[in-house]
Amino acid sequence: MNPGSQHTEPKRRGRRAGGEDTKAALLAAAREVFVERGYEGATVRSIAARAGVDAAMVNHWFGGKEGLFAKAVLQLPIDPNTLVEHLLDGPDEAIGERIVRTFLTVWDPIGGGPFAAMVRSVTSHGQVADVLRGFFVNTLLRRIVAHLDAPDRDLRATLVASQIxxxxxxxxxxxxxxLASADVDTLVKAIAPNVQRYLTGDLG
Amino acid sequence: MNPGSQHTEPKRRGRRAGGEDTKAALLAAAREVFVERGYEGATVRSIAARAGVDAAMVNHWFGGKEGLFAKAVLQLPIDPNTLVEHLLDGPDEAIGERIVRTFLTVWDPIGGGPFAAMVRSVTSHGQVADVLRGFFVNTLLRRIVAHLDAPDRDLRATLVASQIxxxxxxxxxxxxxxLASADVDTLVKAIAPNVQRYLTGDLG
DNA sequence: GAAGTTTTTCAACGTACGTTGAAATAGAGC
DNA sequence: GCTCTATTTCAACGTACGTTGAAAAACTTC
Known part of the structure; x- marks a missing residue:
């Protein structure tokens, strides 16, 4: 039936029709694939295929796989300063609850994507462990424990990090x-008191 | 000086002199490299090089990279039954402490190797997430919470898993x-009460 | 509408991977 | 000491990767 119209035509070259944003399509596809497979496991070809464009576009728009990873994953979706302000806005006795609830409500809608991507890339990409450390410990937790008048501030920060x-x-x-499918409220009630103890409780 | 003795001779073929165990050397090298690089990042050639043998030995002795990974990493170093017995041996009020101390004293001497290897391979190797789940949740924690008369046993088990x-x-x-360099005793005192609360405390 | 620029696909390159089969060498059995 | 088998290295295969340069097509400017 319809002989000759079955085979897939080679895609026409040249600029796209209009309105289609290859760069954004690549970024979206890259986030998905990096989340699923990590840095090494995600191939440039598979990302380009999911975006519906040629693999050479990665080099043209991002200068290579490395640049795409930096733009798609390492760039944090939330401004850390806003996040720290939000976490510190309230009584010290409820800071554990705010931390747990904030992370869950930030991560849940995107399935923990950026977090999963970083964990999955922690081997294959040297920067990732540094980024994780810089974000969790230096950017967030150190600034939070700095507002508390408890001893062992740095240990408390890393203990909170271990639970989160x-x-x-x-x-x-x-x-x-x-746990993977539990309600946010259930998890907050279960986990927040432990985080609170790490921050303001007696550790020894 | 000594002209002609500088260049590295091509290795002699055939059986090794005697006593040298290629299989054991490969297993030891594989554990190191899988820990450092994860499943995908660890190449057969690099493992064989560290063991001082040819890459073809991996196929000869283990049937391929997959079999080597199974023997070197997926195989747990400790008998789960013994471990569960040990964790349950004592008062229920101190089970959190026994859990934290046991994991730390088991993992610390080997730098957390098997654990790190599994985490680093959790993307590239499909079996790994299943093994982690099977070991942590099904083999260990479910059997521990089964001995407690508290509600929400499965949730408690996964909460403990999240902290460990x-x-x-x-x-x-x-x-x-x-935290990475803290004393075992310091960590036990800090973390054990939180694990204990997950097991026997009030979660909501 | 012609010229120039930007965007895209295509084809190919060089490299690295896991695996394979054959040749070479050492030990084992008799 | 000869034969047989186990062990090891070597050379090569096929595949997949990230990247590159040129050609083609659409848009932009005048």
């Missing part, structure tokens, strides 16, 4: 049930 | 200081 990172791992990366 | 996995991530994989 662990929550992200279990919920978004390895998906242990029932 | 997070502790392993921060201490062995991304290495946030000062």
């Amino acid at each position: 990172v662990g929550m992200g791992m279990v919920r978004y990366v390895v998906r242990f049930e029932p | 996995v997070g502790m392993g991530m921060v201490r062995y994989v991304v290495r946030f200081e000062p």
Whole structure:
């Protein structure tokens, strides 16, 4: 039937019709694939295929796989200053709850994408461990514990990080049930008191 | 000086002299490289080079990279039954402390190797997430919470997993200081009460 | 509407990977 | 000491990767 119209035509070259934004399509596809496969596992060809464009576009628009990863994943979706202000806005006794709820409500709508992408790339991409450390510890937690008058501030910051990172791992990366599908409120009630203890409780 | 003895001779073929165990050397090298690079990042050639043998030995002794990974990493170093017995041996009020101390004393001497290897391979190797889940949740934690008479047993098990996995991530994989270098006793005192609350405390 | 610029596809390159089959060498059995 | 088998290295294969340069097509400017 319709002989000759079955085979897929080679795509026409040259500029796209109009309105289509190759750069944005690549960024969106890159976020998906980097989240699923990590830096090494995500191939330029697979990202380009999902975006519906040629792999050479990655070099043209981002200067290579490295630049695409930097733009798509390493760039944080939220302004850290706003985040810190929001976390510090309220009584000290409820800061644990604000931390847990904030991370869950920021990550849940996107399935923990950026977090999962970083964890999945922590081996293959040297920058990633540094970015994780810089964001979690230096940018967020150190500035939060600085406002508390408790001893062992740095240890408290990394203890909080251990619980938040662990929550992200279990919920978004390895998906242990029932935690992976639990309500935000349930998790806040369960986890927040522990985070609170790390921040203001007695550690020894 | 000594002209002609500088260049490296091509290795002699055939069986090794005696006593040298290629299989064991490959397993040891594989554990190191899989820990450092994860499944995809660890190349058969680099593992063989570290073991001082040819890459073809991987196929001869383990049937390929997949089989080597299974033998070197997926195989757990500790008998789960013994571990569960040990964790349950004592008063329920101190089970959190036993869990934290046990994981730290098991992982610390080997730098968290198997744990780091699994995390670093969680993307590139499909079995790994299943193994992590099976070991942490099904083999260990479910059997521990089964001995407690508290509600929400499965949720409690995954909450404990989130704290233990997070502790392993921060201490062995991304290495946030000062937690990464803290004494075992310090960490036990800091973390154990939180694990204990997940197991026997009020979650909501 | 012609010239110039930007965007896109295509074809190919060089490299690295896991794997394979054959040749070479050492030990084992008799 | 000869034969057989196990072990090891070597050379090569096929595949997939990231990247590149040129050609083609659409838009922009005048």
